[in-house]
Amino acid sequence: MLPASHFASGVLVNLSFRFSLLGYPSWVRFSFRKHGICRTITSKSIMAAAGVPVVxxxxxxxxxxxxxxxxxxxxxxxxxxxxxxxxxxxxxxxxxxxxxxxxxxxxxxxxxxxxxxxxxxxxxxFVDTPRHVEVQVFGDHHGNAVYLFERDCSVQRRHQKIIEEAPGPGIKPEVRKKLGEAAVRAAKAVNYVGAGTVEFIMDSKHDFYFMEMNTRLQVEHPVTEMITGTDLVEWQIKVAAGEKIPLSQEEITLRGHAFEARIYAEDPQNNFMPGAGPLVHLATPPADLSTRIETGVRQGDEVSVHYDPMIAKLVVWAADRQAALTKLRFSLRQYHIVGLHTNIDFLLRLAGHPEFKAGNVHTDFIPQHREELLPSQKATAKEFLCQAALGLILKEKAMSDVFQIQTQDQYSPFASSSGRRLNISYTRNMTLRDGENNVAIAVTYNRDGSYSMQIGDKTFQVLGDLHSEGDCTYLKCSINGVSSKTKLIILENTIYLFSVEGTVQFDIPVPKYLSSVSSEGTQGGAIAPMTGTIEKVFVKAGDKVKAGDSLMVMIAMKMEHTIKAPKDGTIKRVLYKEGAQANRHAPLVEFE
Missing domain, CATH: 3.30.1490.20 (ATP-grasp fold, A domain)
Known part of the structure; x- marks a missing residue:
């Protein structure tokens, strides 16, 4: 039976205690001063002495x-x-x-x-194409230490984990036992107390080497809790109070498989650039006995530039890896966010990739399969354009119906959106923006309440209605006889469609006379990819640079971003000094 803390959707507070190791501060890598002499003690030397393989x-x-x-x-x-x-x-x-x-x-x-x-x-x-495998360990004040099996955290971008699973795919029981025992030796070598993670690099032959030890409860600990039926936060509190570890090594059993997907505010198509902004709409899958959602935000909150861009952790469990992976994809399809870029669609492609499904994971997985995971932008399927156009028409009809009730005049021409004409069919020309392209849609209102939509050289027969489920609006429609149900959100001048295939959005073009957008030309200069602080400036007015040369370093969302020259040229002006804050898309330098 899993503990109740697993099932709460919302903010889960994890208490991490820091203890002393051999009388020194609790970092596994640390330094101290004695008689005025500074000595550095590293975890690698301690691990090697304990018989743990090291790189x-x-x-x-x-x-x-x-x-x-x-x-x-x-x-x-x-x-x-x-x-x-x-x-x-x-x-x-x-x-x-x-x-x-x-x-x-x-x-x-x-x-x-x-x-x-x-x-x-x-x-x-540096070991090429390694796996990142880590073992959850726990020690107490009585000299006991146990391991709670391993997690595979190999799939990463920017050296940061993006998806974790437990146990590690393809790891045989004898290797799992060796991993766990090596991790316990590492913990005992430093008299470790509390929750910790011993991280290993594993090569293609499943030989493993100590990498580091994290002396805390890590972000991905829920997958370990899911497969062991434990509550590691509860264990932390008990051990901190002087109690023994609640279970012996023989009593800790492995059951099923769990995945954790990290939902980030970032743009995978732009090198996973983190972003900030409002969570205008936020809907999550429901939490249950095998689905856990850990988050610190709600709809209407702002993702700040001052913190890590993680929005939530989505954790799922099932009896085996294939079932857990199916549940992960199902849950990701129910995670809907509007207001900023997220990695949800990327996670869906990742979880559905044949090599990932086969368990062939390593730290170069994303670069190796980049073309499939980050495909170039293509024109959206015309069926989605039909859904967007239908959704817009039905929303207009709903507004007209409300106006008709408010005016108590059912014959008012201002309350009619049926497109009815005497003896002729009414055809309406609509335009939706798909990425950088405007798409013309000719919509003919048929007498039976259906619509004929002409997009390019193809005609679609479309019929549908809007349905409310709680706070959500769904579009149930049939396009050329194929039925579908899609979540519909229309905010300002953008239409969002959430379907089993992922997220699609279209903009409604705004007439130029209504647009007040103006921009300051930078003569092809570099712009800020996001809001942040200018940490370092490498150029000055008059410098000649080549495309790709480093111009500045920006710190944003706890990360460092190097701004590079977009072309060859001469710097005319540097618009920001070190220490200044630049907003997203702000010009940073101007070229001659």
Whole structure:
């Protein structure tokens, strides 16, 4: 039986306690001063002494550029540059050659300083196409430590996890046991108390190497709770009070399979650029015994530029991996957000990819399958255009009906939207904007209440009605005999359709005389991809740059973004100084 905390939809507060390790502060990587001498103790040396496999790397005190560069050369490129106090992909860069080492080192240091107030770095050998597998461990004050099996967090973008599952796909029981026992040795090596995660890199042969230990309850802990029937927050509180771990290793059993998908405010088509803005409409799948929604926002809230862009975690459980994956896709189709870009449609494509369904996951999964996961924008299917046009017509009819009741004049010409004409059929010309293209739709009002819609050289016979279910409006329609049910939202000048195939939106073009939009020309200069603070400026007026050269570094939503020159040219003006805040789409530099 799963604990009640699993089933609450809303804000779930996770209490993370930080304990002492061997008398030192509770980071697994940490430093201390003794008799005026600064020594750096790293987790890698502790793990190696405990018999836990480790990746070759440099984790020493000397943090000079020359020392780090020399060790990178000794280890051999590509190398991973990582913040000593890092986590969540912050302060992490890959240097694939000596030529790019310095730039990546400086970038990692800046981000680490901002995130952790510590820019100490370590260098490790970078393993190509590895799996990221982590083990949930728990220790108490009585010397006990257990593992609660592994989670696979391999599918990532920007070194940040986007989807997690437990247990890891394709991992045999004997490998699972070795992983768990190695994680327990790691925890016992530092007398660890509380919830922690021991992270491993796993190669294609299922050999694994210690990467780091996170001394906290991680974002993805719900998938572990789902497959073990535990409440790790409750365990934290009990162990902090001096109690023993509630279950022994033999009593912890693995049951079924769970996925966690992270819902982000970001634009996957624009390199997963995080975004901010209002949650104008927010609808989630219902929470039940096998569906868990953890969120800190409600409809009407604002996703701020000052925090991580995660909107929610969607967690599902089923008896096996295939059933859990089917439930994940079903739940994602019920997650509807209007007001900003999200990764929901991307997650749907990811969860439906044949290689993901087969469990062939690794950290390069998204780049390897980029064309299928991030297809180039194509013209939307004409059937969706018919649905949008029908939805708009039916909304207008509903407004006319209300006006007719209010005026108590059923014959008022201002309350009629039927398109009825004597002896002739009425044809109405509509225009909807699909991406960058205007699409003309000729709608003929038929006497039986149906519509004939001409789009290009194709005609569609359309019939349908609007139905309300709670606070939602659904469009039930038939297009050329094919029935469908689609959630419809019309806000200002945009039509949103939510169907089993994902989200589609069309704009209603606004006449030029009603548009007050004006823009300041920047002569092809760079613009801010989102609202943020200018951290570093590399150019000044008169500098000649080539396309791709770094112009500025912007900090936004806890991430560092490098603004690059869109073309060759000469800088005429730099419009922002270091420390200034720039709004989204604001011009940053102007070219001659």
């Amino acid at each position: 070759e790397g440099y984790h020493g005190e000397d943090q000079t550029d020359q020392c780090l560069r020399e060790h990178a050369g000794r280890i051999g490129y590509p190398v991973m540059i990582k913040a000593v106090r890092g986590g969540g992909g912050k302060g992490m860069r890959i240097a694939r050659s000596e030529k790019e080492f310095q730039e990546q080192l400086e970038s990692a240091r800046r981000e680490a300083k901002k995130s952790f107030n510590d820019d100490a770095m370590l260098i490790e050998k």
